[in-house]
Amino acid sequence: MRQQVKQKEEELAAFQSQYQQVERAYALFRSLSGKVAREITGIFKASTPAVFIACGTQADNIDTLWEYTKQQIITGQTADVGKLIELLTFFLKLYNSLFDQPPFAWQTVRSGDEFDAAKHIRTADSKVSGRITQVYLPGYINANTEKLIKKSVVRM
Helix, strand or coil, X not given: CHHHHXXXXXXXXXXXXXXXXXXXXXXXXXXXCHHHHHHCCCCCCCCCHHHHHHHHCCHHHHHXXXXXXXXXXXXXXXXXXXXXXXXXXXXXXXXXXXXXXXXXXECCCCCCCECXXXXXXXXXXXXXXXXXXXXXXXXXXXXXXXXXEECEEEEC
């Protein structure tokens, strides 16, 4: 009997932890500035946490959110970029959990790496070439083929 109670308590704790992640992501989304929230209503129909999750775990919506975040960075509207990247990370992880072999992975890029136009997008305030000094938005790859899907947005 004790073993069953302990097992159920562990299952409940795991469920609560997973639900808290959903609640945190939904709260993060709801904390976006009014302008950003209005602009991404085409991606998220976020009337409830369940609808928010249903929208966010669609590959096309992840792609659109990444593109929107890139545009925010390129146009210098960076107030909510940290939150947008957190949401992207949450949804990529959640989307990957739907598969036995996760389809997406963040592109590995670090400050000090040499800029490569085939792998990186430079910001307007960057040099034409050189070493990366800041990664604003990591790109992502197909984890199974290693094909680049989105280039990282960087500054040199």
